[in-house]
C-alpha cells in the first residue's frame with residue numbers, strides 16, 4: 001500500500017492519504033477506512049492515477065459528497081477517488097454548459113438562477129455533486145438530471161471518454177455508468193426562465209425540504225426507491241416501523257424512508273434495519289423494496 005501511495009504522490013499534486021476514515025466523507029457519518037484516498041485535480045492526473053491502480057490491480061470507487069453511500073465498517077481496501085477538486089464551470093450563450101463532476105449541485109443551481117437557466121431548480125437542497133447526481137439520475141419534483149444532461153465526460157482504465165445520454169441510459173435513480181468510470185464533467189443544456197422565478201422556486205424547494213426532511217441527524221436521504229405506484233415511506237410507516245432503532249441507527253420519526261445516525265451508528269446497524277424493513281414490508285404487502293442507497297466496502 002505504501003509503495004502505491006508513494007508512486008501516486010509522484011503523479012498527484014494533492015495529498016495521498018492512507019487509511020482515511022470514510023465516515024468523514026459521507027453524510028451518514030458512517031464508514032471504515034479507505035486503503036488510499038486521493039483527490040485528483042484534473043483529467044490528466046486522474047487518468048495517470050487510474051493507470052497505476054490498474055497496473056497494481058487495485059480497485060477504486062468515485063466519491064462525491066457521499067450523500068447516497070453506506071460504506072461498511074471495514075472500509076474500502078482499494079482507492080477512493082474524491083472528485084471534490086473537479087469544479088470548473090463553463091457557460092455558453094446558447095444555454096449549454098460544461099461543469100465539473102465534483103461541483104456541488106447547489107452551487108450549479110445558484111449560477112443557473114443568476115443566469116436565467118432553467119431545469120435543475122427543483123433539485124435545490126440535494127447535497128450532491130454533479131457527477132454523483134448524473135450517475136444516480138438525481139431528481140426532485142418534476143425535474144431530474146436526465147432533463148438537462150446531454151452527456152458526460154468520464155475517465156476509465158482506458159482513458160477519457162464521452163458518453164451521450166443514449167449510452168448513459170438514465171432511469172429512476174440509476175444509470176449505466178459502471179463503477180470503474182469517473183465522471184469528470186457533465187455537458188448540460190438548460191431552458192430559459194427569469195432569475196426571479198427561478199429564485200422563488202429554489203426558496204420554496206429549500207423550505208419544503210426542511211419541513212419534510214429536516215430530521216436533524218446525519219442521514220443519506222431516502223434509503224429505498226419508491227416502488228411503482230407506492231411511496232416507500234408510507235409502506236414502512238404502515239408496517240409500524242417508524243422510530244425502530246438498532247444500535248445507533250434509527251428509522252426517522254419524521255420521515256420513515258430516512259434512517260438517521262443518532263450517534264455512533266455502525267454500517268451494520270443500518271444494514272440490519274434495511275433488512276428488517278425489506279422483510280416486514282415484503283411480508284405485509286408483498287412489495288419488494290429496492291434500496292436507493294449504494295452499499296460499498298467490506299464488513
Ligand SMILES: Cc1cc2nc3c(=O)[nH]c(=O)nc-3n(C[C@H](O)[C@H](O)[C@H](O)COP(=O)(O)OP(=O)(O)OC[C@H]3O[C@@H](n4cnc5c(N)ncnc54)[C@H](O)[C@@H]3O)c2cc1C
Pocket residue numbers: 027061062063064065066067068069083101102125126127128129130131132133134135136137138139140173177181182183184213219220221222294
Ligand atoms: C438530506 C438528503 C436529501 C436527499 N434528497 C435527494 C433527492 O431529493 N433526490 C435524489 O435523487 N437524491 C437525494 N439524495 C441522495 C443523494 O444526494 C443523491 O443520490 C446524489 O446524487 C448523490 O451524489 P453524491 O455526489 O453525494 O454521490 P456519492 O454519494 O458520493 O456517490 C453515489 C454513487 O455515485 C458514484 N459517484 C459519485 N460521484 C461520481 C463520479 N464523479 N463519477 C462516477 N461515479 C460517481 C459513487 O461511486 C456511488 O456509487 C439526498 C441525500 C440526502 C443526504
